[in-house]
Amino acid sequence: xxxxxxxxxxxxxDIFIDKELGDEIIDFCTKRNFSERALIITDTNVGPLYGDLxxxxxKKAGLDxxxxxxxxxxxxxxxxxxxxxxxxxxxxxxDRKSPVFAxxxxxxxxxxxxxxxxYMRGVPFIQVPTSLLAQVDSSVGGKVAxxxxxxxxxxxxxYQPQAVFMSLNWLDSLPVREIYTGxxxxxxxxxxxxxxxxxxxxxxxxxxxxxxKTTADHIIARSCEIKAQVVAQDExxxxxxxxxxxxxxxxxxxxxxxxxxxxxxxxxVAIGMxxxxxISLQLGLIKRDVFDRVEAxxxxxxxxxxxxxxxxxxxxxxxxxxxxxxxxxxxxxxxxGQPGRVRITGDVPGDVVKEAMKYCITKKI
Numbered sequence: 161x162x163x164x165x166x167x168x169x170x171x172x173x174d175i176f177i178d179k180e181l182g183d184e185i186i187d188f189c190t191k192r193n194f195s196e197r198a199l200i201i202t203d204t205n206v207g208p209l210y211g212d213l214x215x216x217x218x219k220k221a222g223l224d225x226x227x228x229x230x231x232x233x234x235x236x237x238x239x240x241x242x243x244x245x246x247x248x249x250x251x252x253x254x255d256r257k258s259p260v261f262a263x264x265x266x267x268x269x270x271x272x273x274x275x276x277x278x279y280m281r282g283v284p285f286i287q288v289p290t291s292l293l294a295q296v297d298s299s300v301g302g303k304v305a306x307x308x309x310x311x312x313x314x315x316x317x318x319y320q321p322q323a324v325f326m327s328l329n330w331l332d333s334l335p336v337r338e339i340y341t342g343x344x345x346x347x348x349x350x351x352x353x354x355x356x357x358x359x360x361x362x363x364x365x366x367x368x369x370x371x372x373k374t375t376a377d378h379i380i381a382r383s384c385e386i387k388a389q390v391v392a393q394d395e396x397x398x399x400x401x402x403x404x405x406x407x408x409x410x411x412x413x414x415x416x417x418x419x420x421x422x423x424x425x426x427x428x429v430a431i432g433m434x435x436x437x438x439i440s441l442q443l444g445l446i447k448r449d450v451f452d453r454v455e456a457x458x459x460x461x462x463x464x465x466x467x468x469x470x471x472x473x474x475x476x477x478x479x480x481x482x483x484x485x486x487x488x489x490x491x492x493x494x495x496x497g498q499p500g501r502v503r504i505t506g507d508v509p510g511d512v513v514k515e516a517m518k519y520c521i522t523k524k525i
Contacts, residue, residue, distance in 0.1 A: 162381045166300065166388040168320060168395055175300060175324040175384050177377060182217045185288075185325055189221035192322070194284060195257040198225040201245055201272040202263040205232040206290050209333055214263055214288060225261070226252050230271065234420040237267045237307050239315070245275045259284040259322075265291035265338075266298035266425060270316070273304025277319035287324040291334060292342025292371075293426050295326045296349075296383035301391045301404075307420075311481040312412050318396050326380065328373055339371055341426030343461040344407075346379055348433060349386045351454065352403045352493070355500030357382055362453070365460050403502050406493040407433035410520065413478035417470045430463035431520050438516035439508055440495040450498055466524055472517045476510070 161178040176184050198218055202211050207229040218225040228248045230236040249258075260283055262272035269287055276285035289299040305316025331339070350358025360379075361368065367375040387404065394401035411432030414423055423431070434455055441451045455465055467475075479490050489506035490513075496503045 162377060164381060164384045164388055166320075167392045171302075171320040171395070173321060173323050175326065175388070177326045177328070177381055177384070179327065179329045179373065181325045181327050182213070185214070185217050186221045188286075188323055188325075189218060189223060189259070192259075192284070193257065194223060194259045195255050196222065196224050197252060197254055198223040198259045198261065199245075199249060199252065199254055200225050200227045200261045200263050201268055201275065202227060202229050203232040203236065203265070203268050204229050206264040206268070210263060210290060210330065214261065218261070223259070230268070232267075234267055234307070234415075234425075237271055237305075239306055239308075241271055242274060242306050245271065246279060249275065249279050254279070254283065256280045256283055259286055261286045261288055262299070262321075263288045263290065265289065265294045269294050269298050270303075270305050270313070273302070273319055273321070274306055274316055277304055277317040282319070285319060285321045287321045289324065289326060290330045291338055292331055292380070293338070293345055293424075294342075295331075295380055296342060297345040297387070299324050299326075300384055300387045301401075302395070311478075312415065320395075328376055328380075331371060331376065337424070339369075340462045341424045343368070344426030344430040344433070344458070344463050346383050347454075347457055347461065347463075348404075348406050348429065349383045351433065351437075351495065351499050352406045352502045353386045353390070353500060354382070355498060357386070358453075358457075358499035362457055362460075365457075369461065402491065402504055403493055406502060407431075407436055409479050409482055409490060409492060410435035410475070410517070412482055413475045414467045414470060416478050416481075417474050418467075422469055423464065423467070427464050428467075430458050430461075431465060431467045434458060434465045435516045435520045436493060437495055438519050439492060439512055442512050442515060443494070443508070445503070446495045446497060450495065453499070454495075465520065467521050468523070470521045472514050472521065475517050475521075476514060479513070 287299040302320035305313035411429040
């Protein structure tokens with residue numbers, strides 16, 4: 161078992177990574193001063209697969225857990241779903257020591273975390289991510305939120321979980337597309353923080369695409385280590401943590417422009433990473449060969465570099481509704497010389513942004 165600590169003072173917690181983690185979940189819950197009643201929030205895809213298993217483990221730890229399933233998909237990351245789950249908390253008599261478990265992907269984790277953060281001003285929260293994307297990204301770091309029709313993640317909070325449990329065996333049930341989408345965020349960590357990790361991804365692409373357990377254990381743990389190190393230095397995104405948004409400005413615009421249906425999050429971020437690299441190239445921050453390496457790795461991991469169904473004007477307007485925009489300036493995370501180094505700047509000319517967007521909506525063979 162791999163354990164990755166997230167050092168946040170009194171908000172510190174551990175990430176547990178292994179093939180199976182039922183015993184660890186039971187042991188963890190047994191040692192906590194939780195109330196007897198608990199809630200498992202999941203979705204209609206994951207619930208039938210693992211809902212009863214988690215509920216059984218919690219019963220062994222002395223918890224009587226109810227299960228609430230939302231419809232699978234980004235549309236459930238909404239105030240409507242939030243109200244549904246809050247109502248379930250009230251009706252089932254959860255109190256301030258009742259733990260909330262997020263069992264599923266990023267949508268479930270973000271929604272469950274926002275519920276836990278706001279119900280009775282905060283109840284215990286435990287992440288049990290089942291998708292590769294959630295394991296390496298949204299389950300770590302304490303960002304919880306729901307979407308608004310005008311933009312992603314505009315309603316939320318910083319609320320850290322008390323633990324994160326990642327079962328590698330559960331990745332076996334993922335559709336191939338969901339594996340690829342998780343690889344988008346994994347590539348990001350190499351670009352923003354660790355040149356050696358970026359090279360590892362280039363050199364081990366075949367075993368990574370097969371999700372070989374040994375390789376998966378390494379790339380998941382290293383991704384979590386990088387995110388934990390960044391979050392430990394800047395928990396509430398006042399500075400360094402903003403580098404984790406590499407590729408997300410354009411990525412969120414692509415998601416919004418396509419109605420959150422054509423591309424899933426990792427695919428949109430992949431396109432956004434190409435856009436940010438293209439801006440970096442135009443500004444002379446990286447050379448062409450570095451840009452080509454980024455695009456090649458994204459393609460190798462079966463992720464899109466072309467945003468079908470998008471137009472420049474709508475994309476450009478959307479970036480100004482992103483939560484990273486301050487006083488009308490978009491704070492871009494850009495590459496700086498080579499993989500592993502980035503910088504943040506609000507001084508990117510509009511024509512440079514539009515040229516990068518044009519590159520990313522022009523179909524390539």
